[in-house]
Amino acid sequence: MNGLYDGEFAGYKIASPEELDSALREAVVAVDANVLLDLYRFASQTSNDLIKTLQGLGDRLVVPHQALREFWRHRQRSQGSPRGATKSASDALGKAARSMNDTLRNWAKAVGVNAGEVAGLTAQVDDFVGSLQDELEQALAEADAERVGDPILEQLEELLAGRVTPRLPDEEHAECVAEANRRIDAEVPPGYKDADKQDDDSADGGAGDYLVWYQATRYAAGQDRDLLIVTRDEKEDWWWRQGADFIGPRPELALEYGALTGRRLFLMRPTDLLARAFVLEVVVDRESSADASRVADDEAAEEPATAEWTLDAVAALLEQLDDQAPVQAAALRLATPDKRGRVSREEVYVLGDYSDERMLRGFTRPYHRLTAVLQARGVVPPGVPQIFVARYPDGVRTSYFSVPDEVPPLLEALAQRAAGLPRQD
Known part of the structure; x- marks a missing residue:
């Protein structure tokens, strides 16, 4: 037996x-x-x-x-990869600056603001973005100095x-x-x-x-x-x-x-x-495990998506989150177009009433788990990108979370549906 x-x-x-x-x-x-x-x-x-x-x-x-x-x-x-990542980040900041300046110029034309005032505003954007790009290069230089040779x-x-x-x-x-x-x-x-x-x-x-x-x-x-x-x-x-x-x-x-x-x-x-x-009997820094988890999450987030989120898929995920992970549901609903699909670390702490000592390691797991469940049921398309991704500008602590580009308008449409308003296409 x-x-x-x-x-x-x-x-x-x-x-x-x-x-x-x-x-x-x-x-x-x-x-x-x-x-x-x-x-x-x-x-x-x-x-x-x-x-x-x-x-x-x-x-x-x-x-x-x-x-x-x-x-x-x-x-x-x-x-x-550190040098390539720095270049990518610097290029993205430059692209964002050009977009902001175009927005300011279009706004100025619409409201009749004179060219001098617009030039002052765009200069502020250029100065700010330039200082960020300089900080990225400085951080890279310091990292290179730490790792002289190999x-x-x-x-x-x-x-x-x-x-x-x-x-x-x-x-x-x-x-x-x-x-x-x-x-x-x-x-x-x-x-x-x-x-x-x-x-x-x-x-x-x-x-x-x-x-x-x-x-x-x-x-x-x-x-x-x-x-x-x-x-x-x-x-x-x-x-x-x-x-x-x-x-x-x-x-x-x-x-x-x-x-x-x-x-x-x-x-x-x-x-x-x-x-x-x-x-x-090895003593390690308490943040090291979280940093290793960050790299794994970043790797997963970089996997190419082969499908996009749909209105029904986001609605189904939110329904599951409301039942099993309400803080994560509330956080996802914050990633609206007016916030450019971003949710800050501070907002998550307020939503969860978390203490300052709490770490956010594992916060995104319910999204992954429930997405997989809904994919198995045929509700969420296979190959969609991760819907709520932790971002680590300082390399260790989560600074904010972001969602795929198609998701903020879907969240807005779902909010309008919940409020009984006609969808704005």
Whole structure:
């Protein structure tokens, strides 16, 4: 006779907090390429804290050869992202200044304001935007000064000495690529969400995730230990998810590793690892986990949208939010056209009657979770952008939230409908 988690059901066992702590202390911990690359995207304190935490793992830390290969393939792009982000922000500010000045000139023509007064107003706009652009460049210069050379690379050189798995022999590598392609076609985890990479110019195509999985599991099997994989990849071909909640590794993956080794599989994101650094007796800054979560949210927000929000979709989401997350519902309703689709941090604190000590980490999760629920029901189109996105101009704390461009007019139309007014198109 079998029990609840025997045989084919072994993968459904959800790790308790105590089991996750035990895994951090005892399991082989394999780190994916995206975690190493994010060291360049994190705030300096977060990068230092993550490296300290990885050091705390000692000889249980391992980086699959494929993960290091992908790190070197994408490192220059990640290293240059602060400069590219600064240029994008500066260009956006310049575009906003031109738009404001055009608005002022059109207004002046309509009300008969003389050219001298308009010139004074546009000069104020130019001065203000210019000062913001100067501050962005100064902040970038200070960040560059902190990271003269490449201290992250220097730290990784020491951290990863002797911790990278060997390169697979050519024949074994070819077999893994063939297996990865089979899994993509059959939608077997991990890696089937990378089907669009099969036609990439790289030799591995869409096989990268499976190669990381194969190398990590075979190494941990040789150590006869449980395996904990740290990845920023949040796709469903790695994670067992319920809406926006991360329950654990896909049951198929847990079952596969259990069948291979008789051991357990665990998954963590960098933000989870930093939040549990104390288990390794490593002290990290309290903001570091939130910063790691910010980078993950930013990455998700940057995913290209393939559909737009509709009036019925927004109405359905608001109905769900009213029932399950009323503060989030009220916050979304504030993102009207007159506010350019933005809701400030201060407004959210007032809506929720939050204390000053409270952090807003996780505030957007109900939007993600309920959007996923409504998409499963066919109410919200697949491929819509995230509807309520946290913005971090200072790099750590949420300053404001924004919504997609199509949403503010829809919110206004819904408000008019609720008030019994005819819709203004």
